[in-house]
Amino acid sequence: MTEQNFLTEQFEASRDHLRAVAYRMLGSRAEVDDAVQEAWLRVSRYDMSDIANLRGWLTTVVARICLDMLRARKSRKEEPMGPHVPEPVDETPVREAEMADSVGAALLVVLETLQPAERLAFVLHDMFAVPFEEIAPIVGRSVEASRQLASRARRRVQGAPVPETDLSRQRTIVDAFLKASREGNFEGLLAVLDPDVVFRADEAAVRLGTLAEIRGADAVAQLYKGRAQAARTALVDGEIGVAVILGGQLRIALRVTFKNDRIAGIEALADAERIAALEVEVLEG
Numbered sequence: 188m189t190e191q192n193f194l195t196e197q198f199e200a201s202r203d204h205l206r207a208v209a210y211r212m213l214g215s216r217a218e219v220d221d222a223v224q225e226a227w228l229r230v231s232r233y234d235m236s237d238i239a240n241l242r243g244w245l246t247t248v249v250a251r252i253c254l255d256m257l258r259a260r261k262s263r264k265e266e267p268m269g270p271h272v273p274e275p276v277d278e279t280p281v282r283e284a285e286m287a288d289s290v291g292a293a294l295l296v297v298l299e300t301l302q303p304a305e306r307l308a309f310v311l312h313d314m315f316a317v318p319f320e321e322i323a324p325i326v327g328r329s330v331e332a333s334r335q336l337a338s339r340a341r342r343r344v345q346g347a348p349v350p351e352t353d354l355s356r357q358r359t360i361v362d363a364f365l366k367a368s369r370e371g372n373f374e375g376l377l378a379v380l381d382p383d384v385v386f387r388a389d390e391a392a393v394r395l396g397t398l399a400e401i402r403g404a405d406a407v408a409q410l411y412k413g414r415a416q417a418a419r420t421a422l423v424d425g426e427i428g429v430a431v432i433l434g435g436q437l438r439i440a441l442r443v444t445f446k447n448d449r450i451a452g453i454e455a456l457a458d459a460e461r462i463a464a465l466e467v468e469v470l471e472g
Contacts, residue, residue: 205246211298211310222256332452335426358420376408389457
């Protein structure tokens with residue numbers, strides 16, 4: 188059997204599984220088929236010799252495609268008739284009806300309220316047992332941040348509100364961080380940074396003059412000392428973060444993770460496409 192024939196056979200064997208992943212991510216039959224077809228186009232051009240777990244790898248490929256589709260759906264903001272409503276799967280063929288029944292219309296409606304990254308983390312981990320170590324690179328976050336995404340999504344799916352006290356406390360920490368940054372207060376920065384804090388930047392942010400990665404409170408405090416003049420505390424995809432507004436436009440978004448009431452991670456995003464896919468709300472007052 189040729190490598191191409193083997194890949195085709197394995198892909199077809201995984202097709203129902205891949206459609207199930209895509210349906211839980213997208214809630215649309217047409218988009219499910221598009222996502223799975225796009226996955227095939229990608230993998231058919233890929234050297235499979237170094238793939239140990241083909242089914243798992245295919246799952247992550249489909250998940251990435253679905254995440255891009257969800258983000259594009261949000262960035263278009265073209266839903267004059269209200270939020271996207273998941274499409275029921277036709278009663279025929281039977282396997283499509285079974286797929287819909289296994290999810291449940293009510294759950295799909297709740298999933299539509301999640302941010303794209305939250306939905307992916309929850310679907311992959313809670314429904315398909317994908318480890319967070321594999322989810323993290325898909326959503327472009329740390330393993331711990333990916334756990335937090337799934338946890339927030341899980342609470343919403345279960346009908347439990349996200350604790351406002353957590354967001355309030357995190358906002359206080361970020362407010363203090365930005366204040367110390369603007370004032371050039373090195374000790375104030377150290378007070379809100381975890382000793383092992385990690386700063387990471389995407390390629391666009393690196394081109395603006397920062398390093399791709401900086402580790403340790405002293406180094407990160409030095410980076411932000413005297414800066415943040417245009418930075419504002421914000422909700423970034425529903426989580427406390429920072430928005431850098433220049434000329435009335437969002438230029439840089441910082442995703443922030445916390446540990447023991449200190450900032451443990453900062454991720455700087457400046458890529459225009461990634462920025463456009465984010466839902467950012469500057470917090471006033």
